Amino acid sequence: MIQFDHVSKLYGEFAALKDLSLSLENGEIFGLIGHNGAGKTTSISLLTSIIEPTSGQILVDGLELSQHRDAIKKRIAYVPDSPDIFLNLTAREYWNFLAKVYGVESELAQARMDTLSRLFDIQDRQDETIDSFSHGMRQKTIIIGALIPNPDIWVLDEPLTGLDPQASFDLKEMMKEHAQKGNTVLFSTHVLSVAEQLCDRIGILRKGELIFVGTLEDLKNNYPNKDLETIYLELAGRQTEAKAGEEE
Structure with missing residues (x-):
């Protein structure tokens, strides 16, 4: 279980995150x-x-992140919101680097590289630099690097951005399979159809505040006779701000 316990992040007077309390269950x-x-x-x-x-504090299976940072980081596969990292490395060099950081045995790492590079159709470009890749190819490279260690927690920030339809489908299937094995997948998106297709539960954030947690079915039941896009925009979009202005 992952727990955010009254977590806030301030930059001067600006609150990027405000008093977030949230629990993520294993297997979801x-x-x-x-x-x-x-x-x-x-x-x-x-x-x-x-x-x-x-x-505030963040806990993973009861362990406080600030006190067990190295151990917890090794349990997390992370895909950042931008794939523009380690651009001077080849894809193979980047994957080997991550395998060593996570302590993946070399033969196992190579087997996973072979499997994932074939799945994402990048096997013939492993020795080219990441800098030479398109955005989509960079995204595939970063995703493969994150999945080679295969830890129990996957944290994916807008992971489908730039992927072609086949790669997007394959990653979504892998996310489902990972959760079905009792592991945790946390990902971010602003594409509602993706959330509806994949998520056991969602959390809606607006200006740093968590304004809804639950299943999409819960959300729809709270707003009967409205489609998902309308509900979302009423909660998190400009419609809310416009209505607030009218009330004033």
Whole structure:
């Protein structure tokens, strides 16, 4: 279980995340939904130890992240929101680097590289630099690197962006299979159809605040006779701001 316990992240007076309390269960796919700047990447960056909270704590299976950072990081596969990293390495060099960091035995790492590179149709370009790849190819490279260690927690920040339809389908199937084995998948998206297709539960963020947690069925039941897009925009979009202005 992953727990955010009253977690906030401030930059001066600006609150990127406000008093987030949230629990993610083992065996579920949990989607963080929200507009750009809603706090999705901030939440993910806190869990992956890229940044530290201003207040509150994060626990993984009862272990406090700040006290067990190295052990918890080795349990997390992370795909950042941008694939523009380690651009001077070849794909193979990047994958081998991550395998060593996570302590994956070389033969097992090679077997996973072969399987994943074939799945994502990148097997013939392993020795080219990441800098030479298109956005979609970079995204595939980063995803493969994250999955080679195959830890129990997958944290994926907008992972489908730039992927072709086949790669997108394959990754979604892998996410489902990973959760079905009792593992946890946390991913962010602003594409509602993806959330509806994949998520056991979602959390909607708006301006750093968590405004809904539950299943999509719960959300629809709370707003009968409205489609998902309308519900979402009423909760998190400009419609809410417009109505607030009218009331004033």
